[in-house]
Amino acid sequence: MSDQTRIVLVGATGLIGRAVMAEAVGLADIHLVAVARREVPLPKGARMEMLLSDTSHWADAVAAGRPHCVVIALGTTIKAVDGDKQAFRAVDHDLVLETARAAKEAGARQLIVISSVGAQFASKNFYLSVKGEVEDKLAKLHFDRLDLIRPGLLRGHREGPPRPAERIGMMFSPLLDLLLIGKWRKYRSARASDIARAIFALAGAKQRGRFVHEHDELRRLLRR
Template sequence: MSDQTRIVLVGSTGLIGRAVIKEAVGRPSVHLVAVARREVPLPKGARMELLLSDTEHWPDAIAAGRPHTVVIALGTTIKTVGGDKAAFRAVDHDLVLQCAAAAKSAGARQLIVVSSVGAQFASKNFYLSVKGEVEDKLAKLHFDRLDIIRPGILRGHREGPPRRAERWGMLFSPLVDLLLVGPMRKYRSAKAADLAQVILTLAGNKQRGRLVLEHDDFGRILRRG
């Protein structure tokens, strides 16, 4: 279909990536192309392309997807990489920027990136500092449209070894969310499925500019969609 939005998804094996794949089922306006290093379990009814390659060849895979929109949902944790800050930056900084630059070279007019609430280059928190640094550098790529998604704790089933802190966070987040009011609302948790719907609603948006989207923005977008 000529009016389909071609979306290339990078980070398809993670919590948000898998949710995007699931939520894309039954959306005729979306042509989804997932880029990954390994096979991705596909939900029933999924009609999409899956391009497998090592990360060093992801720029070629992104170009092959002929994207209108590229979604980057990459990320690891300091604990996952054993406290190795260089290993963390290799994914959350280097690989994200590599994929974003490839998206620009491939002609994508829109980039949607999952970042984190509190992201700020000047933050004393290493994780948030890296996220903020990446956001600043993404803006300098000058996409027609740049959407930065800043969720709090993500709720949903993750594949692989459980992350203890996240498990407890997901368990208690509905109660904690009630205490987060006013300016603190942006730190409320978010369901992966809801974020996936937000991403798919934003994809293909013709308006230009850079948008930073947090908790209350997600709700407004979902109500519109």
């Protein structure tokens, strides 16, 4: 057990969080602890911990997981919060940074965060600007290793209210991906299960520094 990499997953109820829990099944070298606000059905065969807590106590939950690595898979959409930019920032900025600070205080050496392709603080797009701002602030927390995953459109089954536009995008994404070449390749879609596999490929990596993973790098990780 001492040779296992202890991973605390924050954001277990979302598309990526559920994919991470599913991909963890059968990984003997991983001890996964999921932190969530509400109970989530565990995948069949899962051998992991689930810690339920209000967000105000997530720092305690993260610490209880004794993490080597923390994975933050938090996020909402502008539409989900009815266009309320402050409500969006409360999750994608405030809660992400609060969780990252909790991870640092808990002694995690590695932080893996799901961001977005195109994330840049200077972007005129509000969503991408917030994502870029968060990335910049995460770097200033000085983890031994910071991995920023920037996927394009995520494909997979989502729980909760339907997202018609996103569903249409997923239907046509295999065709559209073929048209995204050259510098546009990074905007190709990705299956949630592949992102989860990439997360486990990164977890426990010894090299220090800040690393950004877009489409081609994510595919390379999956070929290891």
